[in-house]
Amino acid sequence: MEPNYVIQCINLTHYYGKKLVYENLNINVAEGRILGLLGKNGAGKSTTINILNGFLEPRSGQCLIYGENTQHLSPATKRRIGYLIEGHVQYAFMNVHQIEKFYSGFYPNWKRDAYFNLIDKLKITPHQKISTMSCGQRAQVALGLILAQDPDLLILDDFSLGLDPGYRRLFIDYMREYAKAEGKTVFLTSHIIQDMERLIDDILIMDYNRVLVQSPVQDFTSRFKEFTFELDRDDVELKEHPLAVNVEHLRNHYEFYTYGNETEVKQLLESQGIAYRNFKEEPMTLEDAFIGLTGKY
Amino acid sequence: MKRPLLHLFYKEWIKTRWAFLGMLLLGIATMLYIFTAVENKITLQGAKTILLRILYDEPPVIYYASFRYIPLLTAIAVGISQYVPEITQKRIRLTLHLPIGNHTLIAGMAGFGLVLLTLGNLLYTGLFLYYNVRLFPAEITRPVMISLTPWLLSSYIAYNFIAMIAMEPGKWRKVAYSVIAWYILQFFLVGDRPHGAFGASIPVLVLMTILSSGGVLYTSQRFYKGER
């Protein structure tokens, strides 16, 4: 059965002037899934977020949320979307009570208790403005607002920016538990891949001008491997081989990233008459896999 | 729709209240200063002398000149306090994300500012009339109110341009629009002429004021299309 897509980006193409950001990008986020968008700086993550939120019109293609073009979302659809701006930006001139009072007017199903359950944990004065709070406290306020809004879709732009490990863990645990329990759909970006690893179901990795991976995390991490070995020479060129996704080496110590298996890699080396030693598969975290896929700078 | 708009106004009020109330205080203080000075002069020189000087001196005695920039400053205070928090860190994205149509949101924000300015202008006008009618006959009050009108209208023009400039995404266009606003305001901030001067300009000034109110919708559209 065809899954129910909450977010559909169809043949998205965008340029900044003459500079291509990406071409014919297709993204699908099914209902109830948590998708993480990864990419190096300048790969197009913010562009994608801005298009999703209707703040940027793509050169061609379209983005749909609940079947509506993101350039013209109806108020009813906007009500179903919770948005966290990079840096947990909020109305800094308000205090926690004012901001709750403000937002409650826009969402008929506003869950006041969900908000104050989190806020009461904060060590703040009742009239303390959000501008005077720490990054972590602001994140907690933002999380509380999202929980109170109870949206069906959450778009979280770099949710971990500026947070210490404690707040990051709090955020991730709350978010995962909330999303899974309530069947929410989440689209998020972050630079801290370890956090994403704990949270996401599906992954989308972008590089300059193209999508490298779009699949469930488990699929990706099980198929994408790193093999390390040592050679007698340090000038062996392996990158051009179709089996190689990326190859890094430091002197004669080589790291070989591939979707292939150990046998295929060994066959590649032997067919080229390359003597190797200490061949082994390295276990990879998602961060290792991301760096392996996109390369170090 | 009514409830969300009220909540939107609540946010706008939190942003602008201190700036607005501060300017109201300044405006009231200016008004009191003007009429205290007039009453002092009347005490020293006699009411008839002051009346004749106000009516017929050349250059004219503009005893209310201190008030000229008060409506403009009120508009600047309201406009800056309302829009600067929105454009720092692009918080306007939060506002545009609210479940209301974008044009309704922007128009609601701008409408709130205009209502505040109107309340301020009504207070200033009421206070001015109260004191002026006590001291002077209608032959002075009427032309003086005509002279005040462009200054009161300048608040709306200034506010509309501030809103428009704040929402403009391109920084060089912000500069260009500021220059345009400055020169348009010169038509409103006229003074040093006999009472009742520029009355013939008022219909055009009112038209300009009304027409300027849509500018913020234009630049906010450029903002959420991502134009630079």
Added chain:
Amino acid sequence: MLIKIIRIIAVLFAVTAAASVLPRLYDTTFSSRGGRGHKDIRYSEILKDFIISEYVYSSEKSHTAGQTIYYDRHGKSYSRDSVDQLFLLDNVSQLAYEGRFPDTICGMAVTPELVSSEAFSQYYSAQPGLYYGLCELRDRKSYTSRSLEPRDLFRITPEGIQFIVCETNQIDEEKSRRFTTELTRLDFRFPALRMWTSPDKSVSEAIGYYVTDSKNYLYCLSMELSTPVVQKLEKPDNKNIRNVNFGKSSDIRALLITEDGDTYIQHPDLSYTRLALPSSLGKSGTLNGNLFYRIFTLPDRNRQTTFVFDRDFRLLDSCSLYYSPRPQSTAGVFKELLLPLRIGQTAWNGFYADWSPIKRFIWFNLILTAIALYYKRKNGNRLSDAFTVTDLLLVVVFGIYGFIGIFAFPLKRSQKEIVKSKSADL
């Protein structure tokens, strides 16, 4: 659609701002007017003719040095020294100081004191001045006692005349009633349309105010020993009054300009003499008087005409001094080429738009339109779009102002529209 309309309005704001500031900036940066010499005309009682004086620059380019030349209407030149002898009535002080003042002028025995006492000069205007309808009525006998100094100002409303006590800003009901009764007795129809008095305090006390009622009848209102003195006056040839200028000489009580532009002298006995002058409508002139003449000078578009009357206000002679149009500098020509109009506002007539000659600026405007069209096409705008056409029309009409406006407020087509139209082209 709404946004596009708002954008056009914004462009018009840019046009207005540019049209108000760029001409001024241009004038400040470049002088757009050529210099010209100064001309004047005077009537000589000796020659019984006009002498023209003109200041001529020694160099057209550098207006730093020059000299005054004198000539009559027939072109005959006069030296500076000889001219002094032709205007004895104007040079009384100098001639008396030098001991050269004659005993008789034109057969009449004169002294410097007599000549000086008869000389006067005043401006007069067909346009009424600033008027607030609130005036001070001084008592004719105010010089006798301080108690007769008025502490009120008066106005004439539909309800009658009201004296407002300045200290209290309240109406003096009793005084108001007395004066209203007197005015009513003489059929004054309230309210007053207009009131005039002399700027000279003693004349103002003596004469009071000329007032026109709502039916345009003319009255003279004054006060003596706190008693109203009201006189209904004849109007000159029964014409409605446009403006009243009070005279500065003993034979002129007032100078009245009627609604049709005629000028009348009102004599001290309240009789009138109509002056053989052209229409004064929209004009201000000067009246210079001396022992023999009353000389009126009226400006016009490109000339100034001087009329000489005798003491009985019979026209003796007139002469027009024509000003050749100021030669336009190169900067001035370029100004009309580049800047099609100037927008400003005046204190009493509202906004104005002064257009340059169309044949001067239209070619530059068309060039700018072509450039605008090129950029519009480059950005994917089509001529079938009404707003693209509007933009181009704004440049045709407003030239550089419209050009600045349409690019200051861009309306890019959405990227999708551009791609769609390009696909359609393919």
